[in-house]
């Protein structure tokens with residue numbers, strides 16, 4: 001199976017069993033209008049692969065940038081060979097490389113792990129100033145719609161301080177993620193305008209995604225960004241999109257199909273996000 005064929009539409013048999021939340025999507029009669037289908041699709045997080053697979057060093061491409069764009073306009077991920085952090089904002093896919101540089105990769109570029117949704121604002125509120133990522137999370141916590149929903153997050157504004165990281169391109173045989181992040185390049189920004197995008201996930205997501213907040217940063221001038229480690233908000237607007245459906249597409253790579261993913265990933269997943 002070639003690149004792109006493992007994205008949601010191309011893996012119907014797997015995805016059918018893995019669409020969670022429903023909201024009637026799977027109960028729609030044949031002949032559902034395109035408009036209705038599109039409306040349902042905007043309420044779905046489309047994800048390729050799992051964080052546990054990434055932790056195990058499965059950096060082979062499972063989808064493409066073009067397919068990611070087709071399934072959402074906001075989200076995050078990484079690239080083939082763990083070549084930097086993916087930030088998806090306003091339908092554009094940005095690559096923050098380990099040298100801190102930002103570019104827009106071609107639609108043919110591969111990704112081993114990505115999660116996107118079409119973002120619609122359900123809740124909007126202003127925050128700031130806040131003096132830590134933890135304080136920001138507490139403010140957002142108070143606005144989350146439910147304890148067990150997946151919530152897409154977009155925070156745009158000015159930030160007194162941002163610390164982010166990226167990851168350097170790996171060569172095969174791939175090194176597990178925690179060994180890579182042990183020496184991760186980190187970037188600091190002060191008094192910067194920009195946007196944070198990503199997801200809040202409930203604990204039940206288990207090996208699929210980190211529980212809690214997972215956000216990636218992109219500066220307004222597109223000169224920097226990465227996986228968010230710390231942030232002090234000066235003034236920003238938080239927008240939340242409750243997303244009741246999760247469509248998970250599994251990589252049809254030989255490496256994924258043969259990997260032993262039965263381990264206990266909880267501590268590793270927490271460590272991978274720091």
Ligand SMILES: [Zn+2]
Nearest residue numbers: 214215216227
């Ligand atoms: Zn990340």
